[in-house]
Amino acid sequence: MAGGTRKRVFGVVKTVLLFALLAVYMVPFFLVIVNAFKSNGAILRSPLALMDPNGVTFENFEKAFERMNFLRAFLNSVMVTVVSVALIVLLSSMTAWLFVRFNWRINKIFFAAMIAAMIVPFQVIMIPLVSIYGGTLNLLGNPFILMAMNVGFGVSMAVFIYHGFIRGGIPLSLEEAATLDGCSRVQTFFRVVFPLMKPTTATIVVLDVLWVWNDYLLPSLVIGNNRDAYTLPLSTYSFYGTYQVDYGAIMAALCLTALPVIILYLFLQKQIISGVISGAVKA
Template sequence: MKNKKLIANIIKYIVISGLLLLYIVPFVFVLINSFKARKDVISNPLALPSTFKFSNYADAFEKMNYGHAFINTLIITALSVLIIIIFSSMTAYILVRKDWKFNKFIFFAMVLSMIIPFQGIMIPLVSIYGSMGMLNTKWALIYMYLGFGMSLAVFMYHGFIKSIPVELEEAAMIDGATRFQTFWQIVFPIMKPITMTITTLDVLWIWNDFLLPSLILIAPNERTLQLSTYAFNGTYTTDYGLSMSALMLSILPVLIIYLFLQKSIIGGVLQGSIK
């Protein structure tokens, strides 16, 4: 039995190591090529740099207007995630706790909306909002992220809230708390694990999104980091070294946040999945 268990553990670690390698290899290639000149990337993209070209990062930082693009991305991501969390948690709470006839219809409509691919509605979306003069602003983009992110967040909150005992809320109301106070002071703190899970998913989605911002944000001063990395791709040529450096700069903030908050993020995801 011990031998079988040992063999099973070895196989498990081999499989996990193989999956880890598959995830890390693309990141390593981007990191390696970010220190190369354009001709070195084209001639042998898999080789280590013969000479490390650290100036790629300084040039990419300046050309993509990193500071301004970073602020744009931070504002869009932070406000979008905050608004999604606030509205979806309250919506899910009402759908669970209120026995209204149309609640089930609203919930199933939101769940069904998740199967509609964005690519199928992006042209009508841009056409309609463009005719209304609502494009080329961060607020229009945040509004659209709210619309696209609500359904999944409500679905996840809905299942979690059903596991919270109603007696906790009834005790708070007996003590004089309003429904609003009960939700924010009693229910919402209990939902911390699922809130952390939704926050992680939405931050990764919105921070790394390219397609929707490329349709909405046209002016250069409104560009996000992901749109700024596209500035290195010309019609006939691409500076791959600078492009790789720009990619590393765009994902660096998320990596730093994850390194500092990885325990909270992993703990929240695990607790949310268990619930």
């Protein structure tokens, strides 16, 4: 009896803590959405109020859409995200397969170097990066340089994840059978190995899409003042003035920035969840 009571109490406490943690994460998002429909005066008077006394306003979204140059920034974000994530998936999956299946000493050195690179904070190389690419090479302001840097910073983690999956989840006998059937190494990878990595690929795509789409620091350093190449997070900076801040427009801009990712997740949530769960089970 005591044991059953203890389990029930533990279950209640665990549920309360989970809801409290959920509230900590969700309250800021909720306030952003609520304040996006309020005037600046109402936000400054009472940022925690659920409604504007003067009623709901859509003016903030109109200003955000216009001042952000939303369509151009949206297309820039889509281009940077799609190209960056596609290259990360392609290059990291091939690299991880090479590291696992070809037991060369140089592969072990490269893999160790990639793992070591994961623990280096971006802030450590931020200033040298800008100095070299901006001063010496004069390559900043170019979205293609941003894509290349996204690939460079994203490959290490993806290789690490793919490496563990290939090593423990894909039997070598399948590749040997494909070779006996006349497949080259490239054909073996793309026809046999890569399709089996769909769960891991789904996980990597989700993580990297969220990272690249929402990233502000790296694009701000690489894109600089080239407003034609601004991504959505960079475009929100246009609402910060020297002497005043348009809080309502900022909240609306944040909603517009997050909306495409939310819609994508709603449409693909079954594939994403099944991919993540399948990857966890196989690992």
